Every structure is written in structure tokens, then in C-alpha cells.
Amino acid sequence: MSWGQDSVDTIRDLEYVRRRLDGEFVGRDRAVRLLQLAVVCREHALLLGPTGTAKSELISALARHIEARRFSYLLTRFTEPSEIFGALDFEQFRQGTYQVRTEGMLPSAELVFLDEVFQGSSAILNTLLTLLNERRYHNGARAEDAPLISLLGATNDIPDDPGLTAFSDRFLIRLQVEPVGGTDLERLLQVGWEHETRRFTNAVQAAERARGTDPSARTRTEHTSGTVTVERLGRLTLRLKDVDLDPVLGEHRELVRQLLIQGVRLSDRRLVRSLKLVAGAALLRESRTAAPVDLWPLAHIWTDPADRTTVEEAVQAVVEKHGGEPGRRRRPDHEILLDAREVGAPLTAARQPSEWSVVEGLHKLADLSRELREQPPVNTQTEAELSRIIAEVNALLDQFE
Template sequence: MIFTNCNKLEEIRQALNSKFFERENEVEGILVALLSRQHMLMIGPAGTAKSALSSELSKIIEGSAYFQWLLTKFSTPEEVFGPLSLKGLEQGVYQRIITSKMPEANIVFLDEIFKANSAILNSLLTLINERLFYNNGSPVQVPLMSVIGASNEYPEEEEGLDALFDRFLLRFEIDFIADETNFVSMLKAAGQTIQMPFMTMEELLHLQFLTDRVVIPDEVYKALSKIRVELRDEGIRPSDRRFKQSLSVLQAKAMINQRQVVQMDDIAILENVLWEKVEQKDAVSYIIRNHAHDVITQTLYSLQNEANEVFYSILQDQSPETGMEATQKMMVLVADLNKLKNQSESRKADIDVLLNKVTSMQHEMLNRILEPCYLDNLGEKRCSTSIFFKM
């Protein structure tokens, strides 16, 4: 059941990527938001498929209630939360009819989110953050999973929208298609119908249940603590709440990659989470990416040095005992590299390079054990060392 649902998730991701060119990060972001029940913001010019991507996702999740609205400074609470009940008003009850409006939706897309006016803002903040809607003064739990917000620009500081901006844990900048080949492919695909996979609400709820149970190892917690210190040294101070919420993003990232344990390279997605101001983005990205790849890089470095030492031992001592011990150690190194490869999607290419070298060294060692040296044309004894390499 786990892998069946995860396979469906991967099919959805691939289908969305094939339909929306150069939107891989945003596609992953939306799926992560949905699995983690967090909210996502896309910032970029009009005409970059922000609303189309969100709308397509709602169609894929069969049985989901979807609400979409374009906010303006003239938008009214009735448009988003529903009109007041006239019968209720006659009885002195201030109650809204929320049918087909945001309080009944599972997935919400709000375009030009920062155009929300004060009449809408307070209810919007409570609904997004606490999943509560106050109708006639009574709190009602709403079925909201994720709000996908979009804006052509960042809010100005004097607009008083910091709280709304903070509600979006995941933030992505989006731009026009850059690659000309992709641009032409997008033009050719216009009007074509792509058969999209689907997932039921029950399957999505099960995936969310599994996501909550993805294991976060201690090394990830320690890395987050180090990231927090380094960000503070740069004057960047994400809230404790944002760090806490980011754990669900890491779990969702692992689930999308069909894993039940978070890996260090999953941390890379937090470059879309831990910045507060636009000018902080580059510094946050640099710090997080260093930590995301740090453990993998160090592990590869260590395994490569160990492989060199094992192979060098054969050059120094060609006794059967040393040969047997070296062969066993090399087999363990190959097994460790294959295990690391299965656990790290983003570093497979780097691991493959070292794996090929170590495998070649292993074969060379076996050849040397069976026939360690040979006589050259001058009758002198030679032993090959061509596989040995340096860091």
C-alpha cells in the first residue's frame, strides 16, 4: 500500500513536469505542501502558470474541494467566506453561508494574495494558521490542507502584511521559461490534452498519515541546529515555529522520494523556507546547501581514502593473508557505496563515479592476488598500480 501510493505520487509529479516546463521545483513544492499540510507561496510575473499548476493539482486529487479566487483591494469577505444568511440576520444571527467557499475547501488558490484588505485579512490569517473559521462568533474547524498563494510582487513593509507572508512556509520565486527549447515545446504543447494520473482523497490522507511517521535521524536535527547558528551569525533569525514546521517539509520530501527516513540532502529544500526577506535568500541558500551535501561529501571522501589505503596495502604486502583481508574490506566498501547510492537520490552521479573507481580497484586487487606480478620484455618483475588514485 505504501509503495503503491508513492508510485502514484511519482506519476503525478512526472505528469505535471511534462505539462509545465521548468516548474520542477514548484511541482515538488506543491506536493510537499500537500503532504505536510503546509502552505506555499509563488512569487513571479503574470503568465507563469501559477494558477494553472494549482488548478491542475486540484483535478488530480479526486474528491477534493477546491476554491480559487483573485483578490483585489476591493474584494469583500462575502467573495471568500460566503454571504451573510438573510434568514439569520432576521433573527439577529450574524452567520455566513460558506457553501463552496474557502471555509469548505481542502485546497485553496488565492491569486494576488497580498491584495487582501483589512476586511478579509484577520479571518484569512486565522483560517490559514489555525484551520478555524469564526462563524457567528463560534469557531468552526475547517478541512483546509494547503493554501497556494500567488503574487506578482513581494509585499511592501509598510503594508502590514508580515503576518500573512509568514503564514506561507514554502516560498518559491517563479519566472518565464528560460530555455528556448522548452519554450518551443511549450508552444507546441498548447491545446494538447495530456492524460493526467489521479489520486483519491483517501489515498492522499493515507500518504499524509505516512508522512507524519517518516523518521528524522539525529544528524538532521544537529544539522538544523548548526544552520540556525550560522544564520544568526548572518543576522537572519527564522522563528522557532518556522524551524519546527520545517520538519514536516523534510518528512514530505523523503516521502516523495519513497523513503521512510529523512536524509541530509533533503535539507536542501529548506532554502525555500528559512528566509524572511528577499535579500536573505542567497545567504540562506548557501548555508543550507553546504549542510545538505556536507555529510554525503564527507562520507565519499572517507570511503575514497579508505579504498586507497586498502589498495596501497596490497602494493606494500602481497602475502595471501593481506590479500584476503584487503579483498574483504573492498567488498564492504562497495556494499557501503551501493547502500549510500540507494539512500541519496541527488548524489547518485557522484557516488557512481567513486563506485566505478572502487570496483575497478577491487578487480585489480583480485587480479594481483591471482597473478600479482609479471615479467616485462626485459625480464624484470612489474606490478600494476594504474588504478591507484589520489584525492
């Protein structure tokens, strides 16, 4: 039995979309298949996963391939219902009728994407309950049919809140989206860099159009030493894509793998965009080719502060191995404490220091305390004595009140 040419053509077009998205999003074939299934079956789907796993980008990309009235929004706990469902029709309200203007808003959309879908207020989520299940929107005293095909949501996790159980149950399809950096890092960086170059190119060109300048223009403005115009800065940003990253990709991948093995949490988004920092480091030293010394910005892409030292030491080891500048060496705790004693020695009540010298001393002691804390593990005895010195100097301020 034949499905008929129209059905077969639609199936094949959806397959074409799947293959195209599979090429654009590394390790997301199952997600694409489920999202396609959702729109065919007119069900709602939920992608769960940590930040930076391309959940939002994937849903948005799929929606662009379907000719439908679309609506998308990032929910927060401050989002007002009018931002989602439409503003009050004041003309009708003056005539005694409460009605919302839904044109271009969620109730009139066929395909909806809500990012951070569980962050909406109870007023928003309760309204969505009926709309998702019955495809009806209660607009004042009237119940209107909604053309909704599917609502596709993204979230970091499902809140453990009994009040959200009914809303969560409306999403028949769920998929846990995991970072792919640890399993297919090479392809992630390759495909991701292509995405990233298009993204910042479009951003620069859009900014230039907003200013009324020609994005393709390469005319030189008069150069004033020490002054950089926004136009010149935008043109320099566009040169990032011309930097040859091939000489450092091997070192970059190995460095990232080692960090991931050590349990450092780096999202796919951060891994991809770190390549832009490497290209920028090469560009700023006037080189068209990146070198391992340009990996130094990776020391600053950590997510969890607990990973900072691990990331900095791993990156610095690679940079120094290739002749880069040595990083800041850790000073021994006893040296920091000696400096603190030297600062505090003249600041005693017996010596009657000025208010200015006491304040200046407290600033120096605060810097030393910060240096000590930034070099874990912190010696508790050293920390206690430094705190005592700070307290004694701080007490001198009372005499100036």
C-alpha cells in the first residue's frame, strides 16, 4: 500500500532536514529525531541538560525548517503573562470586555519554543496547562481554539515541586542532553567553529547596519593614535576567522581532554568559543597563524571556581613548554605573613599613626589576605595570624571617630 506522493515527499523532506541538522549539531541525532516525531505526532517535547549543550539552538534550527507561525521566549520568574499571551485590548476594555490581543503571540502560534520552561510564574504555567492539552486558550470570557502543533521546551532540570507535576506531565517526550565534548571533541570543535564564525560575523554586520554603515565597506577612516572607532574594531573582529588555527588544534584538544578527565566541567559552548579566544590572542600579536603560546586565554574559561587552579596550572604548563610567558608563581605562606607583619608593625596605638596611614595599611593587608586565599590550600595558622593583625589595625580606626 502506497502512502501517496504527498506523504512520501513530506517524509523525505523531514529526512533531509534531519541529515542537515545532524551535520550542524554534533551528537544530537537522537534529539533531532525526537523533535521531528513530536511535530508529526502533535506532542510536546522537553530537552533537559546543563547549560551550553545547544538545546535552544537545536530547537530553533529545527523550527526554521518548518513553515509555521512560530513563537519563542526565554521565561524567567519575572516574565509577565502579557509577554507570552498578549497585551490587554484597551479598546475592548473601555467597552466593558476583557480581551487580550493574541496576534503574533503564543496563542496564535503553531510551533512554540520556551527556554527555561519551568521558570514561568504560576499565572503563565496554569494558562499553558489547558492550552497544551486541549489546544484552547481562554481569552477573557471566550475560549478560543489554538493552532498549536507542538510546544518544545528546554530546561536544565525538572524542578522537584509537586505544584509543577501536572505541567511537567504535558511533555510526553523527554530527552536528557549531555555534553558531547568528551566523546566527539574533534568534530565538536570543527563544526562548532564554523557556527561561531558565522555568529560573530552576523553580529558585527548587524551592528554596522544598525549604525547605518555598510558592513562590506573597508574604507579607512582617519587614524588617530590611541583611539579605536567601533567600525575599526568590528573590522578587526571579522579577521578572527582568517586566523589559521590548525597548528594549535592538536594541543588544544589534548589540553581539553586532560581537563575533562580531571573532572573539570566545561560546556560544549565554552569549548567551542575558546577557539575564538585563541584566534584573538594570535590576532593581537599581529600573527595570521595561531601558536601554542596563544592558548593562554584557556586558563580563564573555567566554570566552577573550584576548578580554577586546575585549569590555570594545566594551561600554563602547555604555554610555558612552548616558550610562553611564565605565570605568576605562588608565594610561600610565610612570605605573605612576613609582609603582613611588616605592614602592621608601625600601626600600633603607642606610635599614634595617622588615620591615612591606618587606612592605607588596611588596604595592603586586604591585598595580602586576598593573595593568601587565592592560593589553596590555605594554612589555617597563617590565616589566623593574618586575621589577628588585620583586627588589631582595624581597631585603631576607633580613635578617629
